[in-house]
Amino acid sequence: MPPRERVLVVEDNPDLRAYAERLLGGSYAVETAEDGAEALEIARRNPPDLVLTDVVMPRLDGFGLLRELRRDERTRAVPVLMLSARAEESSRVEGLESGADDYIVKPFSAKELVARVASNLRLSRARKEMRDALERRVEERTAQLASALREIESFAYTVAHDLRAPVRAMTGFSQALLEDFGDRLGEEGRDYARRILSAGRRMDGMISDLLDYSRLSREPIELVEADLEGVVLDVLRDLEGVVAERRGVVEVEKPLPRARVHAPTLRRALENLVANALKFTAEGVEPRVRIRAEGRRLWVEDNGIGIAKEHQERIFGVFERLHRPEAYPGTGIGLAIVRKAMERMGGRAGVESEPGRGSRFYLELPP
Amino acid sequence: MTRRASRPPCILSIEDDPNDQELLRRAFRKAGQGDVLRVVSSVAEAREALGVRLSPCAALLDLKLRGESGFDFLGWLRSSPDARLCRLPVLVLTSSAEEGDLSRSYALGANGFFVKPGDFGELLELAKTVVEHWGIFNRLPAA
Numbered sequence: 001m002p003p004r005e006r007v008l009v010v011e012d013n014p015d016l017r018a019y020a021e022r023l024l025g026g027s028y029a030v031e032t033a034e035d036g037a038e039a040l041e042i043a044r045r046n047p048p049d050l051v052l053t054d055v056v057m058p059r060l061d062g063f064g065l066l067r068e069l070r071r072d073e074r075t076r077a078v079p080v081l082m083l084s085a086r087a088e089e090s091s092r093v094e095g096l097e098s099g100a101d102d103y104i105v106k107p108f109s110a111k112e113l114v115a116r117v118a119s120n121l122r123l124s125r126a127r128k129e130m131r132d133a134l135e136r137r138v139e140e141r142t143a144q145l146a147s148a149l150r151e152i153e154s155f156a157y158t159v160a161h162d163l164r165a166p167v168r169a170m171t172g173f174s175q176a177l178l179e180d181f182g183d184r185l186g187e188e189g190r191d192y193a194r195r196i197l198s199a200g201r202r203m204d205g206m207i208s209d210l211l212d213y214s215r216l217s218r219e220p221i222e223l224v225e226a227d228l229e230g231v232v233l234d235v236l237r238d239l240e241g242v243v244a245e246r247r248g249v250v251e252v253e254k255p256l257p258r259a260r261v262h263a264p265t266l267r268r269a270l271e272n273l274v275a276n277a278l279k280f281t282a283e284g285v286e287p288r289v290r291i292r293a294e295g296r297r298l299w300v301e302d303n304g305i306g307i308a309k310e311h312q313e314r315i316f317g318v319f320e321r322l323h324r325p326e327a328y329p330g331t332g333i334g335l336a337i338v339r340k341a342m343e344r345m346g347g348r349a350g351v352e353s354e355p356g357r358g359s360r361f362y363l364e365l366p367p
Numbered sequence: 368m369t370r371r372a373s374r375p376p377c378i379l380s381i382e383d384d385p386n387d388q389e390l391l392r393r394a395f396r397k398a399g400q401g402d403v404l405r406v407v408s409s410v411a412e413a414r415e416a417l418g419v420r421l422s423p424c425a426a427l428l429d430l431k432l433r434g435e436s437g438f439d440f441l442g443w444l445r446s447s448p449d450a451r452l453c454r455l456p457v458l459v460l461t462s463s464a465e466e467g468d469l470s471r472s473y474a475l476g477a478n479g480f481f482v483k484p485g486d487f488g489e490l491l492e493l494a495k496t497v498v499e500h501w502g503i504f505n506r507l508p509a510a
Contacts, residue, residue, distance in 0.1 A: 164462045168485055169386035175487045176393060204485040211464075 004029040005121055006046075010039040010053035010065065011083070016106075020052060023110055024117060036060025040068050047075050050121055055084040055095070063098055070099055077127070079120040083108070149218075156214040163207055171200035202331070206319065209333040213318065216337060221262045221344045223366070228256040228298065231263055232291055235270045239278070246278045246287050253292035259365045262345055266363070269341035269349065270300070272334040273361050277302035279328055280359075296347075297362040307353040316349070338363070376502025379423035380406045381413045381440065382460075383432045390487065391427070394494040403498055410435035414443070417452060425501035428477070430461040430468060437461070441475040454508065456501055460493075 007028045011017040012035055021030045031048065033039035037059040043051065051069065055062035062082050069075040079101040084091060087105045095103040101120050104113060174196040182190055232252055236243070243250060277289040281304045290301045307315060307322070314320050316339045321332035335349075338361075342349040346366035353359035378395075382388050388406050395404040405423065407413045409432060417423075430437035437459065447453045458479040459472045472480055484490050 164483070164485070165384050165387065168390065168483060171485055172386070172390040172393075172487050172490070176390075201485065 005049040006031065007117065008033065008039060008042060008048040008051045010034075010036065010051060010057070010062075012054060012057045016054075020113070023113060024052075027114075028117070036062065036065035036068075039065055043069060043075050043078070044072065047078055049078070049124065050117060051078055051080045052117065053080060053082060055082055055086070066099055077124070079124045081116060081120060152214070156211055159207060159211065164204065167200050167204050167207065171197055171204065174200065202325070206331045206333075209331050209337075210318075213333055213337055213340065216265070216268070216340050216344065219265075219344075221265060223260040223262055223345065225258055225260050226263045226266075227258050228261075228266075228293065229254065231261070231266050231270065232256060235267055235274060238267075238271060239274055242275060242278055246281075248278045248287035248289060250274065250289045250291065253290065256291075256293045256298075259296075261365060265341045265345060269338045269363055270298070272338050273300040273363070276334055276361075277304060277359075279330070280304040282356075296365045296367065298365065299360055299362050301358065301360040303358045306355040306357050306359055307351065308355050312351055312353065315351075376403050376498060377405055377421070377423045378403050378425050378427060378497060378502060379413065379416065379421065380404060380427040380460075381408075381410065381432065381437070382406060382427070382429045383408045384429075387429070387483065390490060391494070394487070394490045395498070397491055398495045398498065400494065400498045400502075403502060409433065410437075410440045410443075413440060417455075422451060423455065424505065424507060425456040425458055425478075425497065427460045427497070428457050430459060430463065430472070438471060438475060441472070441477060445476040450508070456505070456507075458497065458501070 005028050007024050008031050009017060009020045009024070010033045011020060017032050017034075021032055024030050028049075031042060033042055035057040036053070039051065039053065040060065042048075051065075053062045053065055060068070062084070066080050066082075069078060069080060080099070081102045081104060082095045082100045083104050083106055084095065085106045092103045092105070101123075102116050104116060174193045177185070177193045178190060178197070182193070185193060229252075236250055236252075242248075274289060274291070277300055278287045280302070281287045285303065288303045290299075292299050292301070311322055315322065316335045318336040319332045320336070321330070338349045342363055348364045349362065350364070351359055351361045380388070380391055382391065388408070392401070392404060392406065395401055405416070405421070407416055411434065413426075428437045428440060432440075441457060444452050444455060444457065456478045457476070458481060459468075459477045460481045460483055461468065462483050464482045469480055481493060484493065
């Protein structure tokens, strides 16, 4: 048989207290208290299943008790029934609005008291069952997600080993073919071998990028206040070679603010944007890049070929390219990395651009 | 003082992928060190080769192998009572650049960690460098 539900009766009038105890003692385990303060002590020690309380009491009255019960995590959900001699509507409304679950007017009928206690306990039980069911569902879902994440991680790991090996063979042996037997292949044969080599390299690049991208989703990210100028300088140092090769000019509008970021992730995003700005220029045009901050946004502006409105969302997808690889090299993952990087930090990335008029990419930092 | 070791160097490669084996052989050949490389396809074969008093100046070890893994080999090697085996320089040469594999390799006593290059030119450079560093310049204690 399940243990009896526990009811705490709080009443300063000893006769009324005893009466209530008698009425309820048959079906419930009844504890009593003389005032709100004593009741609070008892409730905190061992939260009852229901509290039946008078309003007017010394030390701590019914409303005070209710307030304290609701404030404490352990007793917040316990149903509280108020007993009061004040029958006016205003008192009943005040009682219910203050958070009592029910309001019983003295003198009360025995049957009514028992019925209200039973009904409130029933409601409370139902609420608890729903809460428990919900918590179980959340736990299940979390376990499912954790398991799915582990599957994805092991998939990325498998990709590294299993896909890269045949790709290595493709590039390695087509290179060997060209080097050691090129003179015997003829022009067409050499062309075919070169195409195999090129496709292999592209594939290896895509695998590398995918692993990079998936690592970005898995890494733990912690935001720390950093000097954006330092991050920008790091990026420009890394891209020194590319800037020189493309004969580009990169201008940084100072001062740049400090912000709460994950520096390595922001560097990845910025590096991709600046590398793109240096890459996507029209034939014969030397890239001019400007980096500046405005509000929460870090802007990377270029004098490149620009992007038509209808493509501006698409380009942030994985492996999305607008141009032939011969025109502009790359796997098309740069902007996907930028977007994912900003997402992980609680910010976002976007672009303003028109074809032929350059592009202005922004990294919006979290508030 | 001569910088060269007194006998021709030997590099032991433990690699089970036949294509990677062939590419490695080609790289050593192109580096003019075709006789230096000795290739085995499994940890069991490696144990056998090392047991027959083969004294390589370094081992190139793949991690993902059929049967026992590269980690198993490292564990066995570093706990060997034979000082020659226990101190053998091991260079991991693997597809994976995962942080976990990296730290585990060093924790188990690897001396270096290389990611297999996709480009043959880089593999050639790697072969040249490994032979020069571990085969020619490096000294190992007498067995």
